[in-house]
Amino acid sequence: MELTTTVNGETRRADVEPRTLLVHFLRDHLGLTGTNVGCDTSSCGACTVLIDGRSAKSCTVLAVQAEGAEITTIEGLAGPDGLHPMQEAFHQCHALQCGYCTPGMVMAAVSLVEEYPGADEHQVREGLEGNLCRCTGYTNIVKAVLSVTGERA
Amino acid sequence: MTVTEEPTATDGIGSRLLRREDAKLLTGEAKYVDDIQVPGQLWMGMVRSMMAHARVVSINASGALEMPGVHSVITGADIQEWGLFVGALPCAWPVTEDMANPPHWPITPDVARHVGDIVAVVLADSRYGAVDAVEQVVVEYEPLPAVANLDQAVADEVHAHPDLGTNKAFTWAIDADPDGVQAAFDAAAHTVSARFVQQRLIPAAMEPRGVLAVPSPYGGDITLHSATQVPHILKVMVAATTGIPEQKIRVIAPAVGGGFGAKLNINADEMLAVALANRLGRPVRWTETRSEAAGSTHQGRGQIQHVELAADENGKLTAIRVKIDADLGAYMMLITPGTPLLGSFLYHGVYESPKFSFTCDGWFTNCTPTDAYRGAGRPEASYLIERTVELVADELGLDPLEVRRRNFIPADAFPYATHSEIAVYDSGNYPAALDELCRIMDVDALRAEQAANRDDPTKPLLGIGFSCWLEIASFGPPGSLEGFGHLGSWESGQVRIQPDGSAIVYTGASPHGQGTVTTLAQIAADELGIGFDRISVRHGDTATVVQGIGTMGSRATAVAGESVKQAAARVVERAKVIAAHILEAAADDIEVGDDAFSVRGTPTRQVGWAEVATKSFQNLELPEGVEPGSLEATVHNAPPNFSFPSGAYGCVVEIDRLTADIRVREMYLVDDCGNVINPLLAEGQVHGGVAQGVAQALYEKMEYNADGQPLTATLIDYLVPSAPDLPEYVSGRTVTPTPNNSLGAKGIGESGSVGAPPAVVNAAVDALSHLGVRHIDMPVTPRKIFSILYGNGGDAGDTAGDEQGGRP
Numbered sequence: 013m014e015l016t017t018t019v020n021g022e023t024r025r026a027d028v029e030p031r032t033l034l035v036h037f038l039r040d041h042l043g044l045t046g047t048n049v050g051c052d053t054s055s056c057g058a059c060t061v062l063i064d065g066r067s068a069k070s071c072t073v074l075a076v077q078a079e080g081a082e083i084t085t086i087e088g089l090a091g092p093d094g095l096h097p098m099q100e101a102f103h104q105c106h107a108l109q110c111g112y113c114t115p116g117m118v119m120a121a122v123s124l125v126e127e128y129p130g131a132d133e134h135q136v137r138e139g140l141e142g143n144l145c146r147c148t149g150y151t152n153i154v155k156a157v158l159s160v161t162g163e164r165a
Numbered sequence: 166m167t168v169t170e171e172p173t174a175t176d177g178i179g180s181r182l183l184r185r186e187d188a189k190l191l192t193g194e195a196k197y198v199d200d201i202q203v204p205g206q207l208w209m210g211m212v213r214s215m216m217a218h219a220r221v222v223s224i225n226a227s228g229a230l231e232m233p234g235v236h237s238v239i240t241g242a243d244i245q246e247w248g249l250f251v252g253a254l255p256c257a258w259p260v261t262e263d264m265a266n267p268p269h270w271p272i273t274p275d276v277a278r279h280v281g282d283i284v285a286v287v288l289a290d291s292r293y294g295a296v297d298a299v300e301q302v303v304v305e306y307e308p309l310p311a312v313a314n315l316d317q318a319v320a321d322e323v324h325a326h327p328d329l330g331t332n333k334a335f336t337w338a339i340d341a342d343p344d345g346v347q348a349a350f351d352a353a354a355h356t357v358s359a360r361f362v363q364q365r366l367i368p369a370a371m372e373p374r375g376v377l378a379v380p381s382p383y384g385g386d387i388t389l390h391s392a393t394q395v396p397h398i399l400k401v402m403v404a405a406t407t408g409i410p411e412q413k414i415r416v417i418a419p420a421v422g423g424g425f426g427a428k429l430n431i432n433a434d435e436m437l438a439v440a441l442a443n444r445l446g447r448p449v450r451w452t453e454t455r456s457e458a459a460g461s462t463h464q465g466r467g468q469i470q471h472v473e474l475a476a477d478e479n480g481k482l483t484a485i486r487v488k489i490d491a492d493l494g495a496y497m498m499l500i501t502p503g504t505p506l507l508g509s510f511l512y513h514g515v516y517e518s519p520k521f522s523f524t525c526d527g528w529f530t531n532c533t534p535t536d537a538y539r540g541a542g543r544p545e546a547s548y549l550i551e552r553t554v555e556l557v558a559d560e561l562g563l564d565p566l567e568v569r570r571r572n573f574i575p576a577d578a579f580p581y582a583t584h585s586e587i588a589v590y591d592s593g594n595y596p597a598a599l600d601e602l603c604r605i606m607d608v609d610a611l612r613a614e615q616a617a618n619r620d621d622p623t624k625p626l627l628g629i630g631f632s633c634w635l636e637i638a639s640f641g642p643p644g645s646l647e648g649f650g651h652l653g654s655w656e657s658g659q660v661r662i663q664p665d666g667s668a669i670v671y672t673g674a675s676p677h678g679q680g681t682v683t684t685l686a687q688i689a690a691d692e693l694g695i696g697f698d699r700i701s702v703r704h705g706d707t708a709t710v711v712q713g714i715g716t717m718g719s720r721a722t723a724v725a726g727e728s729v730k731q732a733a734a735r736v737v738e739r740a741k742v743i744a745a746h747i748l749e750a751a752a753d754d755i756e757v758g759d760d761a762f763s764v765r766g767t768p769t770r771q772v773g774w775a776e777v778a779t780k781s782f783q784n785l786e787l788p789e790g791v792e793p794g795s796l797e798a799t800v801h802n803a804p805p806n807f808s809f810p811s812g813a814y815g816c817v818v819e820i821d822r823l824t825a826d827i828r829v830r831e832m833y834l835v836d837d838c839g840n841v842i843n844p845l846l847a848e849g850q851v852h853g854g855v856a857q858g859v860a861q862a863l864y865e866k867m868e869y870n871a872d873g874q875p876l877t878a879t880l881i882d883y884l885v886p887s888a889p890d891l892p893e894y895v896s897g898r899t900v901t902p903t904p905n906n907s908l909g910a911k912g913i914g915e916s917g918s919v920g921a922p923p924a925v926v927n928a929a930v931d932a933l934s935h936l937g938v939r940h941i942d943m944p945v946t947p948r949k950i951f952s953i954l955y956g957n958g959g960d961a962g963d964t965a966g967d968e969q970g971g972r973p
Contacts, residue, residue, distance in 0.1 A: 046193015110678030111190025112422025149856030
């Protein structure tokens with residue numbers, strides 16, 4: 013099945029099996045391996061990307077469902093001026109250790125802050141419920157996100 | 166915003182440096198094993214037994230072989246016929262001479278012994294094609310009676326390995342003075358006994374395991390990329406298992422997404438990928454799915470603990486007798502029989518050594534094998550003693566903190582010789598840690614709130630719990646790791662000065678999130694007098710790192726860091742000789758710092774590291790007796806002993822009276838890991854360890870049903886906590902440096918998982934103690950609490966009302 017979609021600002025065309033998951037399309041077909049697979053039950057959020065600006069678990073989206081959409085992956089976040097403020101905040105706050113959950117966590121956090129610019133600690137924790145991290149215990153992740161909401165609010 | 170520091174020229178020990186590792190992880194540039202694609206690769210799919218114990222009667226691969234893109238299907242009979250393996254999967258630690266160790270082949274030739282045991286593999290040319298092919302392989306099984314849990318194993322009527330005639334694999338004991346122990350019990354004013362459950366846990370690193378073996382058929386060498394914590398050990402074991410000579414094997418641990426011990430093993434998939442790639446001359450790869458992991462990666466814990474403790478009329482512990490039944494699973498993996506024993510020296514914790522007896526029986530079950538998981542034997546030990554002192558306090562009507570204080574090993578008693586010459590506690594100040602905890606945690610205010618809440622039915626029940634815990638780190642002194650089947654007890658550190666005066670450090674540690682690169686660069690910068698930004702650290706590739714043991718047992722900073730420091734010191738001594746030659750001074754008068762060498766007393770007489778480094782390669786520039794290329798040193802440092810981190814944790818839980826939901830509201834963490842190289846990273850390690858400890862206390866349990874079927878194989882059923890499930894942490898510190906290394910650093914990676922579970926369970930019990938509750942087994946679930954509040958209540962070891970019958 014033919015697919016035309018925009019990924020990190022670039023139009024991509026492909027012919028994929030209809031059952032191809034978006035995460036596998038990004039990783040295996042486009043070579044954008046930043047987005048990770050951590051589970052097979054939509055539980056962990058490591059695969060989180062933005063679809064038309066809103067966070068989505070790309071393991072639970074078929075590639076062909078992204079027809080005509082604009083997808084942003086972790087590779088599309090940093091710009092010519094350097095890291096995105098959320099990436100920088102994670103760095104400053106030591107909000108990552110092994111890094112495997114990090115692309116999905118950052119994308120979810122970017123979306124969270126977009127939707128809830130004044131989110132408090134409780135709301136940040138609730139908002140990130142769909143993104144599991146095994147290394148950090150979340151404390152520093154919450155600190156990082158709050159440092160960005162604090163600047164936005 | 167966290168206070169952080171940008172690196173300066175000589176940032177070193179003690180700085181809260183941000184991590185060098187972050188940039189490639191934050192941008193998706195880092196390559197984990199599934200990110201590495203190779204032309205012509207074959208995807209391996211595993212046909213796994215869906216039965217806990219069954220004879221494999223037949224395997225019909227015809228349907229799979231008809232599918233386009235399917236290369237082959239390989240069975241256990243095939244690998245035997247081909248002689249694909251010269252050795253079975255290793256158990257490196259035979260804990261007793263008569264320990265049973267039934268063969269564990271990468272594909273079982275005859276009988277499947279746990280759900281997930283591999284009975285065949287398929288090779289296909291695509292990720293999805295391998296999945297399709299696996300589904301088409303038809304296996305006929307003859308079911309056999311299965312040992313589904315530890316209770317059944319101990320009853321020893323059904324056998325996991327029928328030809329062994331028993332499920333008991335070994336009995337291991339420390340029992341030097343049984344008469345003394347019994348006499349202490351006979352004379353005791355008070356005796357307390359209990360049964361505790363250490364439930365099976367799934368380590369659940371966020372990155373599933375994976376492998377990619379790339380052969381070079383005409384070149385002869387083979388490269389194995391694996392999500393591993395132990396690339397060098399894996400290399401040795403690949404040779405031992407496949408027969409491929411060691412000098413032709415290269416193992417690479419790429420970016421690895423967490424390990425926690427689960428990636429410290431020698432796995433069927435790794436051996437199959439290498440052996441098949443070598444045989445076929447094509448790359449072979451496999452990536453674990455999360456659901457697969459419950460049967461394809463070893464699990465943690467899995468014990469029933471029996472404790473008897475004797476105390477005098479003042480609550481002073483006089484004797485402790487511990488009996489452990491350990492659930493080994495279906496096979497001995499790398500250190501399966503040893504992990505329950507690793508804490509055996511800690512069972513009296515931070516308290517003065519009472520008379521001591523420890524016995525562990527290891528039992529086979531038809532479940533996934535167990536092996537190391539964060540803490541590996543020490544969480545079990547600290548949990549047992551920290552729960553038991555609470556029972557003693559209860560028995561004597563004393564404040565549990567008071568009982569602890571009466572028994573603490575005093576601060577002036579170190580090094581403290583315990584009953585075992587292996588366990589000499591290096592340093593510690595347990596009263597000070599508890600004092601610090603009580604300083605940051607307002608216990609009086611919490612007790613007042615607890616009392617007020619008890620009387621107010623609209624308020625949640627509050628529980629306050631403590632643990633004064635002890636841990637073993639810095640694995641390990643000479644003899645120890647050899648005993649675990651490793652090559653030796655050391656870690657390698659190599660420093661190579663580059664011609665421009667920068668440095669490359671090579672370490673045998675194999676980090677997977679710990680920030681070891683940043684830490685070692687800090688240590689090297691401090692010792693070399695070279696700026697942090699001019700030092701690179703490399704790890705994980707057996708082609709470039711001389712030898713290594715790997716990252717485990719909280720040893721990277723303490724053991725690998727010390728190696729790097731010593732190697733750097735040797736390089737500095739040699740560099741001073743060259744600098745002295747350039748400056749026409751005596752080498753003893755040369756100092757180093759800020760990227761330069763100077764003469765003591767006349768700082769204007771200076772030569773930069775760059776000039777010294779360049780000249781170190783230039784024969785005509787060197788003094789008599791100095792060879793070119795001398796600014797390189799390799800150290801295989803061995804710590805003289807284990808180190809013993811300790812700490813005091815306090816936990817506040819809230820129980821909702823209506824729903825019986827239990828939450829940790831506050832967590833206070835005082836850690837003593839000796840000197841701290843990077844406080845930012847040390848705190849992060851504790852945060853993560855505590856999260857896993859809270860999870861063991863409240864949320865996680867690997868469940869098997871009566872047929873040995875895993876019931877919690879997905880992240881829907883297995884409750885890895887998410888952000889709303891965990892509290893903010895309040896961190897504190899005491900520092901008792903270890904004499905075991907020149908850094909004074911003990912290690913901290915596993916401390917959180919050791920200290921947290923008893924603090925949380927003590928808090929939960931405290932919340933319900935007014936109802937007569939003295940113990941609740943982990944995980945302390947809402948269902949158990951509901952049963953206590955509204956049902957038939959609970960007592961020590963009670964699992965009434967627990968889902969699925971509550972088996973460890």
